[in-house]
Amino acid sequence: xxxxxxxxxxxxxxxxxxxxxxxxxxxxxxxxxxxxxxxxxxxxxxxxxxxxxxxxxxxxxxxxxxxxxxxxxxxxxxxxxxxxxxxxxxxxxxxxxxxxxxxxxxxxxxxxxxxxxxxxxxxxxxxxxxxxxxxxxxxxxxxxxxxxxxxxxxxxxxxxxxxxxxxxxxxxxxxxxxxxxxxxxxxxxxxxxxxxxxxxxxxxxxxxxxxxxxxxxxxxxxxxxxxxxxxxxxxxxxxxxxxxxxxxxxxxxxxxxxxxxxxxxxxxxxxxxxxxxxxxxxxxxxxxxxxxxxxxxxxxxxxxxxxxxxxxxxxxxxxxxxxxxxxxxxxxxxxxxxxxxxxxxxxxxxxxxxxxxxxxxxxxxxxxxxxxxxxxxxxxxxxxxxxxxxxxxxxxxxxxxxxxxxxxxxxxxxxxxxxxxxxxxxxxxxx
Amino acid sequence: xxxxxxxxxxxxxxxxxxxxxxxxxxxxxxxxxxxxxxxxxxxxxxxxxxxxxxxxxxxxxxxxxxxxxxxxxxxxxxxxxxxxxxxxxxxxxxxxxxxxxxxxxxxxxxxxxxxxxxxxxxxxxxxxxxxxxxxxxxxxxxxxxxxxxxxxxxxxxxxxxxxxxxxxxxxxxxxxxxxxxxxxxxxxxxxxxxxxxxxxxxxxxxxxxxxxxxxxxxxxxxxxxxxxxxxxxxxxxxxxxxxxxxxxxxxxxxxxxxxxxxxxxxxxxxxxxxxxxxxxxxxxxxxxxxxxxxxxxxxxxxxxxxxxxxxxxxxxxxxxxxxxxxxxxxxxxxxxxxxxxxxxxx
Numbered sequence: 001x002x003x004x005x006x007x008x009x010x011x012x013x014x015x016x017x018x019x020x021x022x023x024x025x026x027x028x029x030x031x032x033x034x035x036x037x038x039x040x041x042x043x044x045x046x047x048x049x050x051x052x053x054x055x056x057x058x059x060x061x062x063x064x065x066x067x068x069x070x071x072x073x074x075x076x077x078x079x080x081x082x083x084x085x086x087x088x089x090x091x092x093x094x095x096x097x098x099x100x101x102x103x104x105x106x107x108x109x110x111x112x113x114x115x116x117x118x119x120x121x122x123x124x125x126x127x128x129x130x131x132x133x134x135x136x137x138x139x140x141x142x143x144x145x146x147x148x149x150x151x152x153x154x155x156x157x158x159x160x161x162x163x164x165x166x167x168x169x170x171x172x173x174x175x176x177x178x179x180x181x182x183x184x185x186x187x188x189x190x191x192x193x194x195x196x197x198x199x200x201x202x203x204x205x206x207x208x209x210x211x212x213x214x215x216x217x218x219x220x221x222x223x224x225x226x227x228x229x230x231x232x233x234x235x236x237x238x239x240x241x242x243x244x245x246x247x248x249x250x251x252x253x254x255x256x257x258x259x260x261x262x263x264x265x266x267x268x269x270x271x272x273x274x275x276x277x278x279x280x281x282x283x284x285x286x287x288x289x290x291x292x293x294x295x296x297x298x299x300x301x302x303x304x305x306x307x308x309x310x311x312x313x314x315x316x317x318x319x320x321x322x323x324x325x326x327x328x329x330x331x332x333x334x335x336x337x338x339x340x341x342x343x344x345x346x347x348x349x350x351x352x353x354x355x356x357x358x359x360x361x362x363x364x365x366x367x368x369x370x371x372x373x374x375x376x377x378x379x380x381x382x383x384x385x386x387x388x389x390x391x392x393x394x395x396x397x398x399x400x401x402x403x404x405x406x407x408x409x410x411x412x413x414x415x416x417x418x419x420x421x422x423x424x425x426x427x428x429x430x431x
Numbered sequence: 432x433x434x435x436x437x438x439x440x441x442x443x444x445x446x447x448x449x450x451x452x453x454x455x456x457x458x459x460x461x462x463x464x465x466x467x468x469x470x471x472x473x474x475x476x477x478x479x480x481x482x483x484x485x486x487x488x489x490x491x492x493x494x495x496x497x498x499x500x501x502x503x504x505x506x507x508x509x510x511x512x513x514x515x516x517x518x519x520x521x522x523x524x525x526x527x528x529x530x531x532x533x534x535x536x537x538x539x540x541x542x543x544x545x546x547x548x549x550x551x552x553x554x555x556x557x558x559x560x561x562x563x564x565x566x567x568x569x570x571x572x573x574x575x576x577x578x579x580x581x582x583x584x585x586x587x588x589x590x591x592x593x594x595x596x597x598x599x600x601x602x603x604x605x606x607x608x609x610x611x612x613x614x615x616x617x618x619x620x621x622x623x624x625x626x627x628x629x630x631x632x633x634x635x636x637x638x639x640x641x642x643x644x645x646x647x648x649x650x651x652x653x654x655x656x657x658x659x660x661x662x663x664x665x666x667x668x669x670x671x672x673x674x675x676x677x678x679x680x681x682x683x684x685x686x687x688x689x690x691x692x693x694x695x696x697x698x699x700x701x702x703x704x705x706x707x708x709x710x711x712x713x714x715x716x717x718x719x720x721x722x723x724x725x726x727x728x729x730x731x732x733x734x735x736x737x738x739x740x741x742x743x744x745x746x747x748x749x750x751x752x753x754x755x756x757x758x759x760x761x762x763x764x765x766x767x768x769x770x771x772x773x774x775x776x777x
Contacts, residue, residue, distance in 0.1 A: 138559075397577065419552070
């Protein structure tokens with residue numbers, strides 16, 4: 001009798017536990033889930049074809065991926081969302097202007113731009129890092145204002161100093177007066193420099209993705225055999241295995257059908273580079289440096305006491321982010337094919353941060369998966385919302401305003417919730 | 432000697448010293464270049480009256496311990512709604528201006544209470560949250576400007592949906608304050624109406640800060656622990672500070688717009704907060720300390736510099752938007768400097 005009762009009680013607790021874990025999953029991922037629903041509804045309302053959206057999405061994720069990934073390292077190091085990636089984007093643009101000035105083109109021009117942007121981004125990162133070390137606890141507002149300030153300096157250089165203090169003569173990219181750079185530059189010379197190196201159809205890319213998952217699984221399996229600390233659970237093997245199988249099945253059937261998705265061409269090298277950045281971040285996180293980042297992220301004082309050079313490590317984190325942002329902006333520009341000299345960098349921080357947050361990241365926690373998921377969701381919303389606005393309310397502008405509101409709103413919400421939790425925590429501690 | 436100079440600079444504040452010297456330098460340059468100076472001074476005074484109240488909005492927020500109120504656009508939006516509604520009611524002249532305030536202020540009080548409540552939840556990160564609350568409010572109102580049921584054709588696009596990007600208020604409330612008590616001496620003019628309006632709100636804030644509530648609010652801002660120990664309701668006084676700041680933002684945009692002659696809707700209100708913050712910091716305020724003299728000095732210096740640098744820059748340089756560049760660099764540079772002084776670094 002009593003055994004029955006305990007059994008019943010055990011199953012009761014098990015059930016409540018299961019409900020609790022579902023609840024936790026929902027509340028932890030509420031933003032992402034809401035966005036997935038929003039994207040789906042927007043897609044249905046917009047009346048756009050799947051092929052159109054996938055095509056646009058491949059383009060957009062390809063050109064924004066690196067910029068979004070650039071945000072992860074500072075989050076690990078407890079510096080919050082790095083609004084100063086705007087400076088990194090500026091470093092990229094400086095390089096593009098130089099490359100266009102000298103008339104280099106194609107992949108050579110792109111590589112030259114990467115080479116030029118790196119030292120500039122290193123310098124910006126070093127400066128910003130020092131500034132942020134003087135404003136601990138207020139990093140985000142400081143990095144945001146730094147972005148605005150740098151924008152003023154950038155305008156000063158490229159509207160006033162070029163052609164007066166900096167000797168430069170090039171009527172093609174400069175204003176008629178000979179001072180300052182034109183508002184929009186045609187950078188057709190390096191358009192698709194990386195994207196067009198090699199392209200495959202979308203189903204082929206998905207197939208390659210499934211092979212990639214299998215390879216990764218194989219690597220994990222091999223690692224678990226030689227390293228006792230890495231253990232594989234049934235779930236961690238089965239989930240990717242099923243996903244890879246489904247992806248392979250879908251791509252092979254689509255390849256042999258007349259689906260329009262066969263027309264979507266995926267830029268291979270761009271996505272390989274995004275993959276390389278992901279690997280780089282994973283690698284950094286596993287080193288001593290990555291350990292230091294996380295220690296600092298958890299508690300500044302403990303990090304200091306345990307002998308980590310906090311200031312230096314923080315500068316390294318922000319500099320890495322800056323260089324990635326510079327390269328990210330280069331990938332962005334080579335895809336767009338035009339440089340909006342004085343505005344291209346302004347939206348970078350906001351859009352990248354909104355995308356990261358939509359993926360489920362927060363001010364203190366961000367993963368690669370969240371960055372990639374966020375990129376897909378945010379840009380789906382970007383593609384569908386004007387069309388959905390037109391269909392629903394007869395005004396495409398409303399859809400555009402809506403997506404701008406979403407970008408601002410999700411950042412405000414996330415900052416607010418984080419600050420709320422932090423304030424509640426410190427209240428508990430003080431009690 | 433050098434020590435003495437350093438002490439003087441410290442007591443005067445580094446940003447204020449730099450901006451003042453720069454201002455004097457540009458003024459001398461203007462005189463040297465033969466730019467007629469009296470109209471410039473008139474412009475500076477007008478700009479002081481135009482922007483003063485929005486800068487004044489920083490004082491209650493800083494003193495209540497919220498810090499620099501980057502969420503000023505919230506109040507600005509309330510003010511804009513007030514003015515649009517007054518035009519919709521087909522009022523002109525002073526009645527339209529007063530009606531704007533009558534509508535805007537209660538709206539700002541409601542928004543301010545909500546805003547203050549939110550800021551109480553995020554103690555320690557107020558500035559960042561406030562900035563993005565302001566941004567989101569502005570972008571939400573972008574949708575609002577399209578959907579709100581205004582019908583007056585002065586406000587709406589002639590075809591299509593929604594309100595104009597800039598609404599011309601000529602013949603409505605344009606220059607109601609500027610032309611009241613306007614004194615013209617040669618090429619120099621001054622409008623008593625505008626300055627009196629600013630003085631009135633300054634006086635109101637000054638009186639409030641000396642009232643029992645005001646003193647309590649200052650105590651809360653100065654030290655939260657001390658305020659709690661002496662039995663003050665910290666959250667309540669912070670809400671009062673935020674509300675007052677929002678109301679001043681709403682009144683401020685009304686004074687600004689009547690002088691400017693246009694209502695700027697959509698993305699325009701987004702960055703009003705930054706200009707106001709920069710001005711009060713230039714005046715010598717810090718993230719924790721501010722008073723009305725900081726507001727007056729700061730607004731005059733900041734706006735004065737912008738007024739003078741425009742013709743000077745145009746004479747020296749051809750091309751390039753020098754005034755805009757000056758504004759961006761100075762305002763954000765000053766804010767950055769203030770942020771580095773908050774914790775002092777380690």
